[in-house]
Amino acid sequence: MRISQLFIPTLFEEPQEAEAISHKLMLRAAMIRRLSSGVYSYLPLGLKVLHNMERIIREEIDAIGCQELLLPAMTPASLWQETGRWDAYGEDMFRLKDRKDANFALGPTHEEIITDLVRREVKSYRQLPLSFYQIQTKFRDEPRPRFGTMRAREFLMKDAYSFHRSEDEAIETYVKFYQAYEKIFTRCGFRFRIVEADSGLIGGSRSHEFIALSDIGEDTIVECSVCKYAANQEKAECGRGERWTGEMSALQLVDTPNVKSASDVSSFLNVSPDRLVKTIIYQTESGSPVAVLVRGDKEINENKLCRVLNTGQISLADARTVEQATNAPVGFAGPVGLKGIRIIADYGINEGGNFVIGGNKPDSHFIGANLDRDFEVSEFADIRATADGDKCPQCGKELRVSKGIELGHTFNLGTKYSKAMNATFTDETGKERTIIMGCYGIGVSRLIPAYIEQHHDSSGIIWEQNIAPYQAIVLPLNIADPVQFGLAEDVYYKLQNAGLSVLLDDRDERPGRKFTDAELLGIPIMIVVGAKTKASGNIEIGYRRTKEKHFEPIETLVIKVRELLGVI
RNA sequence: CGGGGUGUAGCGCAGUUUGGCUAGCGCGCCUGCUUUGGGAGCAGGAGGCCGAAGGUUCGAAUCCUUUCACCCCGACCA
Numbered sequence: 196m197r198i199s200q201l202f203i204p205t206l207f208e209e210p211q212e213a214e215a216i217s218h219k220l221m222l223r224a225a226m227i228r229r230l231s232s233g234v235y236s237y238l239p240l241g242l243k244v245l246h247n248m249e250r251i252i253r254e255e256i257d258a259i260g261c262q263e264l265l266l267p268a269m270t271p272a273s274l275w276q277e278t279g280r281w282d283a284y285g286e287d288m289f290r291l292k293d294r295k296d297a298n299f300a301l302g303p304t305h306e307e308i309i310t311d312l313v314r315r316e317v318k319s320y321r322q323l324p325l326s327f328y329q330i331q332t333k334f335r336d337e338p339r340p341r342f343g344t345m346r347a348r349e350f351l352m353k354d355a356y357s358f359h360r361s362e363d364e365a366i367e368t369y370v371k372f373y374q375a376y377e378k379i380f381t382r383c384g385f386r387f388r389i390v391e392a393d394s395g396l397i398g399g400s401r402s403h404e405f406i407a408l409s410d411i412g413e414d415t416i417v418e419c420s421v422c423k424y425a426a427n428q429e430k431a432e433c434g435r436g437e438r439w440t441g442e443m444s445a446l447q448l449v450d451t452p453n454v455k456s457a458s459d460v461s462s463f464l465n466v467s468p469d470r471l472v473k474t475i476i477y478q479t480e481s482g483s484p485v486a487v488l489v490r491g492d493k494e495i496n497e498n499k500l501c502r503v504l505n506t507g508q509i510s511l512a513d514a515r516t517v518e519q520a521t522n523a524p525v526g527f528a529g530p531v532g533l534k535g536i537r538i539i540a541d542y543g544i545n546e547g548g549n550f551v552i553g554g555n556k557p558d559s560h561f562i563g564a565n566l567d568r569d570f571e572v573s574e575f576a577d578i579r580a581t582a583d584g585d586k587c588p589q590c591g592k593e594l595r596v597s598k599g600i601e602l603g604h605t606f607n608l609g610t611k612y613s614k615a616m617n618a619t620f621t622d623e624t625g626k627e628r629t630i631i632m633g634c635y636g637i638g639v640s641r642l643i644p645a646y647i648e649q650h651h652d653s654s655g656i657i658w659e660q661n662i663a664p665y666q667a668i669v670l671p672l673n674i675a676d677p678v679q680f681g682l683a684e685d686v687y688y689k690l691q692n693a694g695l696s697v698l699l700d701d702r703d704e705r706p707g708r709k710f711t712d713a714e715l716l717g718i719p720i721m722i723v724v725g726a727k728t729k730a731s732g733n734i735e736i737g738y739r740r741t742k743e744k745h746f747e748p749i750e751t752l753v754i755k756v757r758e759l760l761g762v763i
Numbered sequence: 764c765g766g767g768g769u770g771u772a773g774c775g776c777a778g779u780u781u782g783g784c785u786a787g788c789g790c791g792c793c794u795g796c797u798u799u800g801g802g803a804g805c806a807g808g809a810g811g812c813c814g815a816a817g818g819u820u821c822g823a824a825u826c827c828u829u830u831c832a833c834c835c836c837g838a839c840c841a
Contacts (some may be wrong), residue, residue, distance in 0.1 A: 207802065208775045210836065232833065338764080338838095353799080455841055475840055487840090495840055511839060526841045580840095645836070674797045707801035725800050735800095 196665070198700045202239055204589065207714050215411055217644035218343035219414045220656050224716050233340025233348030240716065241593060243664035245351070248383060248491070248642050249330055251661065252353050255379045259371040261326040261355055266308045270334055272298035274307040278615040289334045289348075306634060309356045313630070314618035320360050323630070326368060326512040328355035328637060343412065343706035345600070349755040351640040357633040358613075360622065365631045367605055369401065372635045376405050376603050384659035385461040386649055387602060388668045390416045393498050402606045406731070407645040414601050417581045421592040428596065429498040432577050434586030436546040446531075452558045455526025457491040460560060464551055468492040470566070472550045474528040476536075478502055484512050484520050488530060488540040489579050490547065492642055496580040497513060503539060503576045503605050521555050529553030530570040531561055540572040541579045600639065600645040606631040656717030657740050660760045667756060668698040668718040672706040672725035681702035683724040686734060686752065690722075693753045695760075714739065720756055 206223040213219040221227045226241030232600060239243060242445050253263065266447040270291075275281035279701045281288075281300075289301040294353025319322065333352045340348050355372065359365040373389075381389050385407045392404040404414050404427055417431035418424070426432070439483065454463045461468045469697065476484050477500070485504065489495050501509055505569040520536050521528040530538055531554040544550075544566060552564040564570060586596045612618070613630040621627050659664050667690055671683030680701075700709045707724065713721045721737035728734060738759050747755045 206774065211769085211775070215791060216837065229833090237787090341835095448837095457840075460841095473840060489840080493840095497840095511841085514841095517841080524841090528841070585803065670800095675799075699788085704799095706799065710801050712802090723800075 196696075196698055198698055199702050201698075203712075203716070204238075205260050205715055207711075213343060213458045215345065215644070215648070216651060217344040217345065217411075217647035220647050220651060220715070221644065224656055227344060227659070228442065229343075231348075233337060233346070235344055235347060235349075240664045241691050244643055244658075244662055245640065247662040247664075248639060249353075251485070252330070252379055252637060252639065255375040255382075256353070256355060257618060258326050258366075259326075260357050261328050261372075263329060265329050266302070266305050266312070266456045267667065268302050268307055268330060268334070270300050270302045270305075272300060274616075276309055278612060280307070287335050287337065289336050303333055303335045304352075304354065304636075305329070305331065306608070306632075307616065308404075310616045310618050313358055314616060317618075317620055319359065320620050320622045324357060324359045324364055324368060326355060326357035326633075328353060328635075333448070341413075341683065344643055345411075345644040345692055346413070347640065350638065353637040353639050355635040357635075359631040359633070360620065362631060365607060365633050365762045366401075366750055369605060369633050372605050372633070373403060376498055376605065376637070377637070379637070380405055380407075380602060383646060383662055384650065385642075385646065386450050386711040387601065388416060388418065388425055388599065390418075391430055393427060393430040398442050399418060402604070404601055405603040406650060407602050408597060408599050408651055410598050411647065411754065412599040412601075412692065415596060416599050416601050417585075417594050418532075418591060420595055422587060422590040423588050424589045426581075428581055431594070432588035433542065433579060433581050434588045434591050435542045435577075436446075436586065439514070439546055439548040439566075440649075443565045443568060446561055446563050446565070446569050448554055448556070448559050448561055449714040450553075450558060451527075451560045454558075454560075460551060461491060464560070464562065464581075465553055466562075469547065470549065470551055472529070472544060472552045474521075474530055474533075474553050476517045476528060477509045478512045478516060478618070479690045479723040480506045480508050483643075484505075484516050484536060485509075486520070486528070486533060486536050486538045487540065488544050488577065490541065493582065494580040495541075495578055499576075500512075500539075500578045503578055521553075523555045524557055527553045527555065527557060527559065527741065529555050529561060529564070530572065531564060533570070538572045538574075539578065540575050542575050542577055543579060545575055550670065552695060562670065600648070602639065602642060602645060603635070603637040605635045606633060608634055651717075653717035654711070658719055660719045660762065663696075663717065663719050665696045665698045665718050666760060667695055667720035667722060668700060668708075668713045668716070669722045669724065670709045670713060672723065674701055674703055676729075679726070679729060681726055682728065683722075686722055686724060689749070689753055690756060693757070695756065720759060722752075722756075 202226045205225050210222040213222055218553050225238050226234045227237055229235055272281055274738055282342045288303055330353045334349055337348050340346055387405055387407045390404050392402040415428040417426050417428050454460050457471050457473050468491035473489050473491055475487045478484055517525050548565050550564045552561045554560050583596050587594050610629045613632055618630045619627050669683050670689045671680045674680050687697055690697045719739050723735040734749055734752050736745040
């Protein structure tokens with residue numbers, strides 16, 4: 196393609212609307228433009244990359260026998276009401292009414308829609324298993340759209356759903372998707388990790404997230420430095436340590452006027468935060484408050500706490516509940532003498548002693564508090580947010596925490612939707628049974644910014660050859676020189692005939708601009724045809740990733756380019 | 764939802780505190796000539812309801828009120 200025929204309005208200056216590097220580069224490289232917050236148009240170059248990623252996804256998902264279809268984006272409320280999500284989704288759901296005042300939603304996801312389709316068509320075990328996918332625009336009114344197409348309100352998602360007769364069969368398919376996802380993200384060039392994910396109350400035996408490592412990521416993952424354990428922090432367990440056996444000092448009540456937070460107490464009493472115990476009162480769904488103990492240097496993981504409490508929702512207790520439960524204002528709760536309330540302690544409490552702890556009295560804390568001697572707990576549980584240095588639950592070695600971007604999520608749904616929507620089949624014995632489901636998502640439009648976060652330098656984007664908008668770009672530095680331009684065209688046609696996607700920068704621009712644009716766009720191979728080329732007879736081949744240059748006679752040019760691209 | 768910030772030419776910004784005559788700068792854009800290995804030079808030119816509405820004033824980008832949009836941080840750990 197000749198650049199003069201293409202719409203590639205690159206930006207020289209930093210766009211003011213963007214903060215994240217990927218967002219800036221996508222705007223500067225003329226891949227996207229914003230229409231509204233979290234709503235973007237794709238320009239030709241951005242769409243090329245999107246299509247390339249879709250192509251890889253289709254190839255791998257087709258290969259495991261999953262069939263593509265396209266479901267509607269506009270969906271009637273009645274389906275959502277069947278599963279209760281019409282209410283549960285809340286403000287994240289874009290809603291609209293038709294002329295007859297009937298309610299619709301712009302689909303934020305499609306479990307209900309696909310389940311409805313399948314329950315109408317599938318009656319017999321002979322029709323199962325089945326799996327379907329689509330690449331569809333989803334709509335979610337995110338509370339805070341972020342970083343361009345990273346977290347948008349209108350975005351492209353590949354979602355797949357599978358339908359099974361048995362749990363074993365569901366797991367077989369789950370493994371296929373898991374492996375297909377590994378292939379997809381590897382082919383796209385991601386540095387990623389696969390982590391165990393929280394399956395929440397939805398149940399099901401397993402759930403994994405595919406996370407691209409990146410500091411701007413909104414997900415936190417925990418990995419073992421030695422073994423293969425890896426999990427989302429929401430789910431990550433902590434290994435346990437030994438019971439503390441140090442010498443106990445005397446329990447003493449000290450004045451701590453208006454000193455409430457862990458960090459304030461720590462600096463006021465001059466003790467390190469790990470010597471503190473925070474006592475936090477939670478309100479559960481059932482209404483009875485619970486006291487939760489965690490060391491001052493740790494945070495509570497509410498997802499894990501919910502699982503221990505076997506509830507879907509907890510919230511911090513309000514000031515009045517705290518006072519009723521502890522006889523002290525917020526900030527001074529402690530387990531010493533605490534009665535009539537369930538006390539759940541993190542295992543970390545068992546591994547320390549001589550704690551500083553709330554006094555259950557205004558403006559006071561205990562020091563030298565020890566388990567069993569001074570206070571008791573109802574039970575121990577793993578409820579803290581796993582942090583750097585915590586022990587691996589599998590091998591006991593050190594865990595490390597890092598940030599990442601969720602690229603994909605696989606989920607064993609069980610019968611959550613099929614049961615609510617009465618999607619059943621008749622088995623071999625004539626008995627009616629509920630279909631078992633799985634679902635598997637990839638945030639297609641998020642893949643691009645996630646990739647760029649991992650693959651860029653100070654000049655711009657660095658594309659992997661199989662997702663690059665074009666594989667090579669030919670730069671005739673002076674189009675007014677017919678010999679030079681003719682040579683550039685020769686090279687251009689040669690590469691095209693070899694089956695490569697090639698750009699020819701035939702614009703009447705200065706060489707400097709052509710270089711900067713080519714590097715900004717991130718085209719893997721940059722072929723320069725200028726005065727030097729004419730003089731030496733060799734063609735200059737630049738490799739974007741390393742910026743190294745090769746000089747090659749035109750006869751062997753194609754071979755060299757293929758070699759550099761790794762497509763020999 | 765809470766907090767902070769920003770809206771002035773296609774893009775990036777100054778001007779707003781202390782109201783003043785025709786609203787500036789750089790890049791980009793258009794025309795012509797020269798130039799061509801890292802965003803060229805000269806000459807000429809186009810482009811703005813200063814986010815929107817209302818108000819104060821002889822006079823508003825600037826002051827007041829309302830409103831909209833966008834960006835960032837946070838969303839309760841006692």
